[in-house]
Amino acid sequence: MTNTSLAKLLMFVVLMSSFSCIGPSDKKELKLAHGLPVDHPVHQAMEFMAQRTAELSEGKLIIEVYPAEQLGSEQQCVELLQIGSLAITKVSAAVMESFTDAYKVFGLPYIFKSKEHSFKIMDGPIGKDLLLSTKDKWIRGLTYYDAGSRSFYTKSKPINHPDDLAGMKIRVMRSITAVEMTKALGGSPTPISWGELYTALQSGVVDGAENNPPSLYTSRHYEVCKFYSLDEHTIIPDVLVFSQIIWDKLSPQEQEWIQQAADESAVLQRKLWAESEKKSLEEVQKAGVKVNYPDKAPFIEKVQPLLESYRDNELIYSYIKRIQAVE
Secondary structure, eight states: OOHHHHHHHHHHHHHGGGEEEETTTTEEEEEEEOSSOTTSHHHHHHHHHHHHHHHHTTTSEEEEEEOTTTTOOHHHHHHHHHTTSOOEEEEETTGGGGTOGGGGGGGSTTOSSSHHHHHHHHHSHHHHHHHTTTGGGTEEEEEEEOOOEEEEEESSSOOSSGGGGTTOEEEEOSOHHHHHHHHHHTOEEEEOOGGGHHHHHHHTSOSEEEEOHHHHHHTTGGGTOOEEEEEEEEEOOEEEEEEHHHHTTSOHHHHHHHHHHHHHHHHHHHHHHHHHHHHHHHHHHHTTOEEEOOOSHHHHHHHHHHHHGGGGOHHHHHHHHHHHHOO
């Protein structure tokens, strides 16, 4: 047995109690695991969700939260969720692309007209359709958490125009749409794991990366990259997901409690995220990062062929047209 297999087996044993009845009153206990630190807005929202679930159920339904990869990486948590050994986790919408093409729409550049427009999509029928689109993969979306807008941060110069990306190696997520977007804008996309990125920036393996303000700040990438160009090319949310296997074992009332608590936690998380973004921008500027706000029009024009390239993909293009039709 390999070390990886052994680790998964051990986690499976630990998590077998992820959905269990405890005590004479038949309280049910669910486990929620994720990879973020305890001061992150998403973790704080999850703690609030656990509290609200306990309140709504009058203590009949308990959610235990395990942060900071205590029960495995993001990928491992998703795998455990699929087999019913973990109840809840958080995953980037970009990662959900590997389960259904529909989620690729979140990774398309400038698909949303504004942050408010993105919330209208996520909170409406389109967002609900996407949350339920992976039920056949045993993953049920509950709600979306704000993960801000992604923009370019670089070492040697600001990005004021797509032409500035020519010849630059930009770290991107392991996402097809992220790679396609960076190519469309003229850069050279380089997928690198998040944990290896600081060293890659220092050593010159890449010339920059793209992410939201809190990620730039908490990763300390601002120590290497002194230019942050807020072109806001994508708005890719996090998704709070639930094991469909465990969901099907809950009563309708229990499902209602969890969904209500999740919805309320999303409202709080957006507030906490906005505060975190503001603080992060202030802190990186104090550390010497020059923040610029490029004209988005040339960027939007540059990626139009990318959006049109999905015309032959009936599923994705239907979502593109539905999103564009929402005012």
